[in-house]
Amino acid sequence: MSTTTIPDLTAAAATARERLDAHVREIVQWHFDPATGCDFWLDWAKQAGWDPRQEVKGYADLERFGNFQDEWLRGGPVRKWVPKGYAGKPVSLFETGGSTGVPKARINIDDFRTDYENFSATLPDQFFPKGADWMHIGPSGPRRLRLAIEHLAQHRGGICFMVDLDPRWVIKLIKWGEIEMVEKYKKHVIDQALVLMKAHPNIQCLFTTPKLLEALCERASLKQLGIKGVFCGGTEMTPQFHRFAQEELMEGAYFAPTYGNTLMGLATHRETGPDEGYAIVYYPPAPRAMIEVVDKEQTDRVVGYGETGRVRLTTLTREFFMPRFLERDEAERERPCERYPWDGVRNVRPFSGFATTVVEGVY
Amino acid sequence: MLHLPILRFGQPYRSLDVATVPDFRTRKPYVSVSQANGGLVRRDLLPQNQAQMRKALDALPVAELIARTKKAAELFAHETLPVGDQAQTPADYVRQVSATTGLPHVMVRRNLEKIRGVMENVDVVLAGLTRGLPLEILDSGAGEIAGHAMGFAPRGDALGVVLPSNSPGVHALWAPTIALKTALVLKPGSAEPWSPYRIIQAFLAAGMPSEAFGYYPTDHASAGEILRRCGRGMVFGDVSSTKRWAKDPRVEVHGPGYSKVVIGPDQADDWERYLDVMASSIAENSGRSCVNASGVWVTKHGRAIAEALGERLARVVPRASEDPEADLAPFADPRIAERISAMVDQGLREPGAEDVTMKHRGGRSRVAEFDGGTYLLPTIVHCDSPEHPLANREFLFPFASVVEVPEESMPEILGPTLAVALISDDEAFRRRFFASHDVHRLNLGPVPTQRVAWDQPHEGNLFEHLWARRALQRATA
Numbered sequence: 001m002s003t004t005t006i007p008d009l010t011a012a013a014a015t016a017r018e019r020l021d022a023h024v025r026e027i028v029q030w031h032f033d034p035a036t037g038c039d040f041w042l043d044w045a046k047q048a049g050w051d052p053r054q055e056v057k058g059y060a061d062l063e064r065f066g067n068f069q070d071e072w073l074r075g076g077p078v079r080k081w082v083p084k085g086y087a088g089k090p091v092s093l094f095e096t097g098g099s100t101g102v103p104k105a106r107i108n109i110d111d112f113r114t115d116y117e118n119f120s121a122t123l124p125d126q127f128f129p130k131g132a133d134w135m136h137i138g139p140s141g142p143r144r145l146r147l148a149i150e151h152l153a154q155h156r157g158g159i160c161f162m163v164d165l166d167p168r169w170v171i172k173l174i175k176w177g178e179i180e181m182v183e184k185y186k187k188h189v190i191d192q193a194l195v196l197m198k199a200h201p202n203i204q205c206l207f208t209t210p211k212l213l214e215a216l217c218e219r220a221s222l223k224q225l226g227i228k229g230v231f232c233g234g235t236e237m238t239p240q241f242h243r244f245a246q247e248e249l250m251e252g253a254y255f256a257p258t259y260g261n262t263l264m265g266l267a268t269h270r271e272t273g274p275d276e277g278y279a280i281v282y283y284p285p286a287p288r289a290m291i292e293v294v295d296k297e298q299t300d301r302v303v304g305y306g307e308t309g310r311v312r313l314t315t316l317t318r319e320f321f322m323p324r325f326l327e328r329d330e331a332e333r334e335r336p337c338e339r340y341p342w343d344g345v346r347n348v349r350p351f352s353g354f355a356t357t358v359v360e361g362v363y
Numbered sequence: 364m365l366h367l368p369i370l371r372f373g374q375p376y377r378s379l380d381v382a383t384v385p386d387f388r389t390r391k392p393y394v395s396v397s398q399a400n401g402g403l404v405r406r407d408l409l410p411q412n413q414a415q416m417r418k419a420l421d422a423l424p425v426a427e428l429i430a431r432t433k434k435a436a437e438l439f440a441h442e443t444l445p446v447g448d449q450a451q452t453p454a455d456y457v458r459q460v461s462a463t464t465g466l467p468h469v470m471v472r473r474n475l476e477k478i479r480g481v482m483e484n485v486d487v488v489l490a491g492l493t494r495g496l497p498l499e500i501l502d503s504g505a506g507e508i509a510g511h512a513m514g515f516a517p518r519g520d521a522l523g524v525v526l527p528s529n530s531p532g533v534h535a536l537w538a539p540t541i542a543l544k545t546a547l548v549l550k551p552g553s554a555e556p557w558s559p560y561r562i563i564q565a566f567l568a569a570g571m572p573s574e575a576f577g578y579y580p581t582d583h584a585s586a587g588e589i590l591r592r593c594g595r596g597m598v599f600g601d602v603s604s605t606k607r608w609a610k611d612p613r614v615e616v617h618g619p620g621y622s623k624v625v626i627g628p629d630q631a632d633d634w635e636r637y638l639d640v641m642a643s644s645i646a647e648n649s650g651r652s653c654v655n656a657s658g659v660w661v662t663k664h665g666r667a668i669a670e671a672l673g674e675r676l677a678r679v680v681p682r683a684s685e686d687p688e689a690d691l692a693p694f695a696d697p698r699i700a701e702r703i704s705a706m707v708d709q710g711l712r713e714p715g716a717e718d719v720t721m722k723h724r725g726g727r728s729r730v731a732e733f734d735g736g737t738y739l740l741p742t743i744v745h746c747d748s749p750e751h752p753l754a755n756r757e758f759l760f761p762f763a764s765v766v767e768v769p770e771e772s773m774p775e776i777l778g779p780t781l782a783v784a785l786i787s788d789d790e791a792f793r794r795r796f797f798a799s800h801d802v803h804r805l806n807l808g809p810v811p812t813q814r815v816a817w818d819q820p821h822e823g824n825l826f827e828h829l830w831a832r833r834a835l836q837r838a839t840a
Contacts, residue, residue: 177607183591211402214401214406218405238379238400239379239380240378240380241400243379244400278379
């Protein structure tokens with residue numbers, strides 16, 4: 001647990017809550033207005049027999065929607081998710097999962113740009129210099145990262161170099177026991193990245209996954225490669241990994257772990273160190289998205305601060321409305337902090353309540 | 364709670380990932396053990412780091428490494444050594460191993476003695492494994508023997524060992540590694556973190572360079588990294604967990620032994636004389652070793668032998684951990700005992716096999732509870748055919764099948780067998796065993812299968828696993 005003094009955030013939290021409630025009203029109005037909403041939610045409201053525009057006054061009222069089912073995102077027609085208010089706009093499609101079966105898909109227009117621009121504001125310029133180029137080593141393909149990291153780089157005046165990794169292939173190799181092939185593939189990815197990083201000295205910022213970060217640092221020194229800031233995400237991170245990265249891999253570079261996914265957006269970390277056991281603490285980009293920690297059995301009950309529960313996401317943008325989605329993760333509920341006067345999550349990890357093992361952290 | 368750290372190049376490192384190991388009886392946390400994350404393991408085992416580990420040993424002559432190993436043997440067996448940030452006497456060690464594995468104290472002490480014996484006699488062990496090679500050749504890399512130039516090259520800088528939890532005796536296999544100038548990277552069994560830690564502490568107290576030792580409690584995936592990254596490897600486990608390494612020549616696999624007692628046709632009518640050998644081969648060390656017999660294969664009197672063994676071994680019952688007469692170990696995880704027993708019962712449902720110990724147990728289950736522990740009682744199965752599913756099975760408790768087969772079918776019908784106690788004076792019969800590819804260790808005469816001379820190779824020769832003969836020619840003067 002944190003040993004830092006908890007400041008009085010009552011006023012800030014109340015203001016944030018008012019802002020959230022107002023945002024919820026606006027988003028619900030948009031998604032359930034026949035002129036602007038998408039087919040999925042308009043049909044849903046017809047079948048539900050109540051008008052969310054009339055009845056949803058704030059965030060707490062989203063409870064009436066029950067839990068968002070991720071199965072709704074598998075299969076078509078995907079256009080059922082495009083809000084009529086955005087008709088004619090170029091639509092991107094981002095997928096999540098998909099190593100077996102039909103992947104979940106979410107449409108995007110500008111959300112990823114907004115999310116990453118907001119996130120950009122949290123990055124320290126000293127370590128992620130404006131105008132510096134970026135190296136992206138990790139999943140691209142149908143994932144949001146494909147465009148998001150490049151947009152982040154461009155937003156900060158940089159150019160993004162990219163090396164792709166296909167996590168679905170890695171998961172298959174692991175399931176088949178082809179560990180040597182996984183290693184060869186990882187080497188192939190890192191080989192490409194090293195060639196680029198050595199050839200382009202203005203690459204000073206790195207996005208990669210925990211496993212690829214380790215693999216990169218086994219082959220080269222971040223300092224010698226000229227990397228000043230590392231934005232790391234895509235899979236689970238443990239406090240031990242966080243500590244290991246800080247103590248043994250960074251060599252003075254800034255380490256920015258993130259928690260995010262295609263469905264929610266991007267959560268920002270609060271810096272921690274040895275005094276907090278290198279806990280990984282994230283805050284959602286409220287009011288555009290919220291993260292809560294709920295009781296594993298009684299999923300409409302938010303657990304107390306410091307208690308463990310299942311992660312529940314809510315996305316509240318004009319492009320995508322996803323109330324009360326139970327993630328495949330668990331975490332401890334974290335208190336608000338000065339910078340983020342709303343709930344956060346601590347040490348997110350795969351949900352232990354599933355009967356089958358989730359293949360996680362493979363890339 | 365006592366905590367065991369990771370040892371990175373001999374230095375303690377307390378991880379933020381911690382696993383707790385329970386007391387087998389109370390199921391309450393007994394010790395916490397730091398867990399190494401995969402990246403840390405891989406980083407420590409980078410080739411340059413393994414080279415440094417070995418270099419620390421290479422600076423010392425083999426003779427000195429042998430002397431320090433002998434000193435470590437005494438320290439391991441008799442002195443107080445660090446365990447985490449506490450002190451551990453030999454009595455503490457015995458109690459701790461027993462608490463997390465269930466092994467009775469007397470068995471832990473026996474295994475302690477086995478480890479001490481190998482370390483104390485490391486020169487004899489190495490003489491046996493190297494066939495008397497003057498070991499100073501390993502210091503210089505080259506020499507001359509009987510007029511022949513002789514050179515040896517290390518096959519790797521470090522030996523990575525993925526260890527089991529079932530019995531500390533297995534540590535005797537890798538203990539001579541340090542004297543062979545090869546660094547050690549150990550992944551302890553999850554329920555038995557104690558022995559490898561204490562052996563390392565004994566080596567360090569004996570003056571071995573700390574850089575040469577790695578101790579990495581970790582998960583299955585990172586254990587694989589240890590085997591993949593170290594120049595040489597050794598893995599213990601069941602077929603499913605070791606099959607991945609079966610075709611990797613860098614890794615020595617220690618899986619089930621399927622060891623057997625074989626009574627030749629010339630001794631068949633005298634089988635009663637060998638009942639002690641059969642019983643101890645099956646049941647000593649609670650049947651937990653790969654060299655424990657899981658079969659008695661004979662040419663006749665199979666039924667009578669099974670009945671006699673069943674009657675004898677049914678006398679083996681659970682006793683208190685501290686009881687000097689204890690010869691049965693409980694299962695640290697009771698579910699494993701239930702699972703194993705269910706597998707035996709499933710086999711028995713196939714016609715042609717009978718659990719002859721059942722009647723001596725009064726028809727009760729072989730799973731027994733005693734003093735908070737869960738035990739599997741010794742089980743002898745008579746199989747009327749070598750084809751029966753239970754005829755050639757191995758389980759982690761005193762279990763054996765008695766099988767009657769034609770003389771001419773042996774040894775081929777035995778299949779891969781780690782240790783055979785061959786009770787026969789028939790030279791022709793013996794020669795067939797000498798010619799077998801499948802039989803590893805041969806104990807000739809009434810020598811129990813688990814009686815192991817450590818100067819003999821065991822599932823591979825440690826010296827040959829770590830060193831390769833190099834072709835060497837010199838310019839003539």
